[in-house]
Amino acid sequence: MVDVKTAPDAPAKAGASLLEIRDLQAWYGESHVLHGINFDVRTGEVVTLLGRNGAGKTSTLKSIMGMIAKRTGSARFDGHELIKMHSDKIARLGVAICPEERGIFASLDVRENLMLPPIVRSGGLSTEQIFELFPNLKERLSSSQGTKLSGGEQQMLAIARILRTGARFLMLDEPTEGLAPVIIQQIGRTIQRLKSEGFTILLVEQNFRFASTVADRFFIVEHGKVIDGFANSELQANMDKLHTYLGV
Amino acid sequence: MQALYAQLLVGLINGSFYALLSLGLAVIFGMLNIINFAHGALYMMGAFCAYFLLNIFGLNYWYALVLAPIAVGIFGMLLERTLLKWIAGLDHLYGLLLTFGIALIIQGVFQNYFGSSGLPYAIPPQLQGGMNLGFMFLPIYRGWVVVFSLVVCIATWYLIERTRLGAYLRAATENPNLVRAFGINVPRMITLTYGLGIGLAALAGVLSAPINQVRPLMGADLIIVVFAVVVIGGMGSIMGSVITGFALGVVEGLTKYFYPEASNTVVFVLMVLVLLVKPTGLTGRAT
Numbered sequence: 001m002v003d004v005k006t007a008p009d010a011p012a013k014a015g016a017s018l019l020e021i022r023d024l025q026a027w028y029g030e031s032h033v034l035h036g037i038n039f040d041v042r043t044g045e046v047v048t049l050l051g052r053n054g055a056g057k058t059s060t061l062k063s064i065m066g067m068i069a070k071r072t073g074s075a076r077f078d079g080h081e082l083i084k085m086h087s088d089k090i091a092r093l094g095v096a097i098c099p100e101e102r103g104i105f106a107s108l109d110v111r112e113n114l115m116l117p118p119i120v121r122s123g124g125l126s127t128e129q130i131f132e133l134f135p136n137l138k139e140r141l142s143s144s145q146g147t148k149l150s151g152g153e154q155q156m157l158a159i160a161r162i163l164r165t166g167a168r169f170l171m172l173d174e175p176t177e178g179l180a181p182v183i184i185q186q187i188g189r190t191i192q193r194l195k196s197e198g199f200t201i202l203l204v205e206q207n208f209r210f211a212s213t214v215a216d217r218f219f220i221v222e223h224g225k226v227i228d229g230f231a232n233s234e235l236q237a238n239m240d241k242l243h244t245y246l247g248v
Numbered sequence: 249m250q251a252l253y254a255q256l257l258v259g260l261i262n263g264s265f266y267a268l269l270s271l272g273l274a275v276i277f278g279m280l281n282i283i284n285f286a287h288g289a290l291y292m293m294g295a296f297c298a299y300f301l302l303n304i305f306g307l308n309y310w311y312a313l314v315l316a317p318i319a320v321g322i323f324g325m326l327l328e329r330t331l332l333k334w335i336a337g338l339d340h341l342y343g344l345l346l347t348f349g350i351a352l353i354i355q356g357v358f359q360n361y362f363g364s365s366g367l368p369y370a371i372p373p374q375l376q377g378g379m380n381l382g383f384m385f386l387p388i389y390r391g392w393v394v395v396f397s398l399v400v401c402i403a404t405w406y407l408i409e410r411t412r413l414g415a416y417l418r419a420a421t422e423n424p425n426l427v428r429a430f431g432i433n434v435p436r437m438i439t440l441t442y443g444l445g446i447g448l449a450a451l452a453g454v455l456s457a458p459i460n461q462v463r464p465l466m467g468a469d470l471i472i473v474v475f476a477v478v479v480i481g482g483m484g485s486i487m488g489s490v491i492t493g494f495a496l497g498v499v500e501g502l503t504k505y506f507y508p509e510a511s512n513t514v515v516f517v518l519m520v521l522v523l524l525v526k527p528t529g530l531t532g533r534a535t
Contacts, residue, residue: 065429067425067428067429086428087425087428087429088430088433088434090429092431096430103423103426105418105419105423107418107421107422108419112415115412115415116415116419116427116430117430117431118430118431118432120431162430165430165431
């Protein structure tokens with residue numbers, strides 16, 4: 001297990017820890033899925049959780065967001081302990097999630113999907129800024145059903161709607177899954193731009209090549225634990241280990 | 249011909265009650281996933297509430313129209329907070345049995361105190377009398393019931409399908425966990441939605457009081473037909489419930505004119521046919 005206190009340094013511009021996860025454990029009913037996750041995310045950086053299918057990456061995001069009821073340990077965000085909090089309270093602290101399955105609502109049209117999450121803080125992107133980031137969405141705004149959009153458009157919609165809310169800490173769960181290379185590039189550019197604008201991002205990815213273009217640091221999750229971590233600058237030196245961890 | 253129009257009017261009035269009650273059931277089913285068998289008992293409580301407001305507090309029909317749905321709605325929210333929330337996420341059968349039990353208790357209590365016979369509730373003076381439309385005589389109160397119910401149904405539809413609050417409701421019906429993770433207090437929304445559905449039932453009870461008298465079993469008689477309406481319309485469909493409610497009231501009225509023997513069973517025959525041909529209901533979506 002990696003010791004977060006000795007975890008690799010992030011780039012110089014990253015600030016103090018915004019999120020500190022200590023011994024995070026979680027259960028789906030009787031099934032124990034997280035066995036003591038430890039890592040931290042500093043203000044302004046992009047951190048990626050890597051790992052095989054079923055390693056516990058998505059469960060980690062859901063536990064931080066309060067979407068798994070039974071969890072123990074500590075998840076401190078900006079000085080607030082999240083473990084005993086319900087997800088609506090966590091969202092109001094400025095934490096937002098873009099789920100793996102995108103979570104576009106079939107009974108809502110595109111505009112309603114975009115406008116659904118309430119503004120939780122000031123400083124969110126305006127609709128004009130969102131359309132500047134995702135021009136396709138503006139064209140598809142009058143589409144009847146959110147789920148009628150293409151996979152890439154749905155992913156953009158899922159990211160766009162949390163940018164409106166004013167949340168500055170974004171958790172993106174496999175945003176490139178099942179998308180065409182050209183769309184993946186667009187999402188990569190979007191993440192880089194969000195980072196340059198001061199957003200802090202916790203990314204879950206299986207697409208390691210994509211993650212290496214946007215992440216400052218990586219943590220490897222296996223069997224519900226963080227087993228290793230390194231900065232992007234140390235990537236080449238850790239390539240062999242990474243291949244073993246990810247089985248690629 | 250006069251008799252046909254009269255039956256059509258009776259059908260529209262019954263349809264108004266069907267629509268208001270099935271609308272409430274659809275709203276509750278959509279959000280809580282509960283088949284609310286207590287709906288008829290709470291409709292009856294609406295009528296009794298109007299009766300108490302008049303006879304104990306001296307507050308007339310117009311006050312009852314506002315206060316009874318609020319009071320019974322609050323009672324409904326207490327039921328949701330204390331009983332129904334514990335069965336959230338379980339099989340439909342649990343909700344059905346629990347609300348059936350609640351209905352029996354409420355009806356039993358009222359029957360114990362008020363017997364089975366009806367208590368009178370006068371039509372408000374402003375809505376007494378009738379109008380001769382040339383082709384038929386229209387009692388003003390009955391016309392009022394149809395128009396007012398229609399307005400309430402359309403307003404509820406607008407609230408759910410065209411407002412931001414309605415978007416929250418529809419989204420929470422699909423994925424309550426994600427909606428809550430967006431910062432919306434979903435449990436509170438569920439309680440308020442149950443209160444809204446029950447408020448609609450109580451409103452139907454107040455509207456019904458001057459026509460059908462106030463009786464402990466008035467809801468039990470009606471609720472079986474209303475469930476048939478909901479099955480035909482499609483569980484969870486807002487507009488489907490409203491249109492089907494009014495339409496089946498009219499079908500019943502027409503049957504009373506053309507073949508009175510079948511008037512009490514026509515809705516159930518239609519229900520069986522719909523279940524055979526389109527089990528999700530006329531406007532329901534397959535899930």
